[in-house]
Amino acid sequence: MEIFQKAKAVRLRSHHDKYLVADEDEESVTQERNGSAGAAKWTVEIIPGSTNLIRLKSAYGKYLTASNKPFLLGATGKKVLQTNPSRLDSSLAWEPIRDSALVKLKTRYGNFLRGNGGLPPWRNSVTHDIPHRSATQEWVLWHVDVVEILSANANSDHHHQHLQLQQPPSPLHHSDSLDFTPGSPSRSDRFFRQESTDSLAVGSPPKSEGRVIYYHVADDDDDVEDDSVEVSSFTFKGNGVEELTMRLKEESNVEDVIVCTRSPLNGKLFPLRLQLPPNNADMTVVLVPKSSKSEFLLVLVSVQIVALSLTFEVVLCFYLM
Numbered sequence: 112m113e114i115f116q117k118a119k120a121v122r123l124r125s126h127h128d129k130y131l132v133a134d135e136d137e138e139s140v141t142q143e144r145n146g147s148a149g150a151a152k153w154t155v156e157i158i159p160g161s162t163n164l165i166r167l168k169s170a171y172g173k174y175l176t177a178s179n180k181p182f183l184l185g186a187t188g189k190k191v192l193q194t195n196p197s198r199l200d201s202s203l204a205w206e207p208i209r210d211s212a213l214v215k216l217k218t219r220y221g222n223f224l225r226g227n228g229g230l231p232p233w234r235n236s237v238t239h240d241i242p243h244r245s246a247t248q249e250w251v252l253w254h255v256d257v258v259e260i261l262s263a264n265a266n267s268d269h270h271h272q273h274l275q276l277q278q279p280p281s282p283l284h285h286s287d288s289l290d291f292t293p294g295s296p297s298r299s300d301r302f303f304r305q306e307s308t309d310s311l312a313v314g315s316p317p318k319s320e321g322r323v324i325y326y327h328v329a330d331d332d333d334d335v336e337d338d339s340v341e342v343s344s345f346t347f348k349g350n351g352v353e354e355l356t357m358r359l360k361e362e363s364n365v366e367d368v369i370v371c372t373r374s375p376l377n378g379k380l381f382p383l384r385l386q387l388p389p390n391n392a393d394m395t396v397v398l399v400p401k402s403s404k405s406e407f408l409l410v411l412v413s414v415q416i417v418a419l420s421l422t423f424e425v426v427l428c429f430y431l432m
Contacts, residue, residue, distance in 0.1 A: 115255075116162075119260055121255050122146055126228075126253075127142065127226060128144070132148065133151075133171055137171045140192060142227075142237060149170045150170050153168065153169060153175065154167070163206055166204065166205070167205065175203070176202050177218040178202065180192075182236065189222070189238055190238060201220075205224065216253065223251035231342075323346055323393040325396070326342070326362070326363065329399050350387060352386060355387065356370050359398060367400060371397045372395070373395070
């Protein structure tokens with residue numbers, strides 16, 4: 112696309128109005144509201160011999176990479192990382208495709224760069240995938256903000272003069288400066304990290320043991336696909352499902368609920384009956400009031416699970432006889 116042919120550096124803003132950001136661990140990629148930080152700036156490299164393939168280099172000098180690592184077990188999305196491989200292979204190549212005023216970034220394997228929303232751990236994550244659901248079709252669309260452009264008089268491959276675009280700041284984001292030296296934090300990042308370090312060093316209590324439980328109470332339609340859903344959380348130190356259920360009733364002030372979790376395979380809700388995940392892993396649960404329409408569907412799921420269990424037991428007993 113022409114916009115990348117003339118751009119030296121860009122920022123990418125997702126459907127959720129969040130910027131693609133290189134994490135300070137120099138490996139992860141995430142989404143953040145603050146687009147003024149240097150980590151939201153990506154240097155554009157045109158792949159030699161191609162007119163429509165680019166590489167994007169982070170502020171830490173690493174390339175935006177479509178990895179083969181699954182983001183979650185059983186889910187289709189794969190991780191997008193920052194890497195600096197010894198060989199510049201096809202996992203670093205992105206093909207910009209115009210979609211009206213927006214852009215899709217396609218991998219060489221047919222997937223698209225996707226900024227995810229919803230509940231943790233999906234919220235603010237970045238994967239590459241082919242969206243199959245209509246609710247996530249727009250998650251692969253990106254606004255491109257040009258931060259620097261190539262000089263029109265760039266007659267040498269080694270000497271390019273950069274013209275900083277002067278753009279009015281967005282009403283949602285305040286930008287002091289986008290000047291950034293690759294590999295070093297911006298002024299705002301340094302201030303934020305120093306402030307965070309000082310606040311943790313003085314009077315900060317040690318991290319409590321247990322797991323973090325994210326929860327919300329479902330409505331009749333169980334609409335939880337966007338960031339508008341208010342999600343609450345607390346630290347749970349128990350081990351049993353019954354104990355967790357009692358705590359959730361206290362936290363939510365809703366008495367007659369069914370505690371559910373989502374299947375990683377199809378995203379469907381099913382009741383939490385057996386046990387909690389091991390190793391104090393964080394959990395996201397949905398509280399379904401027994402008076403809602405979703406409760407009838409959960410009863411059907413429970414009946415199916417019980418029926419499958421009984422069938423398995425009968426077959427096992429027959430086999431042992």
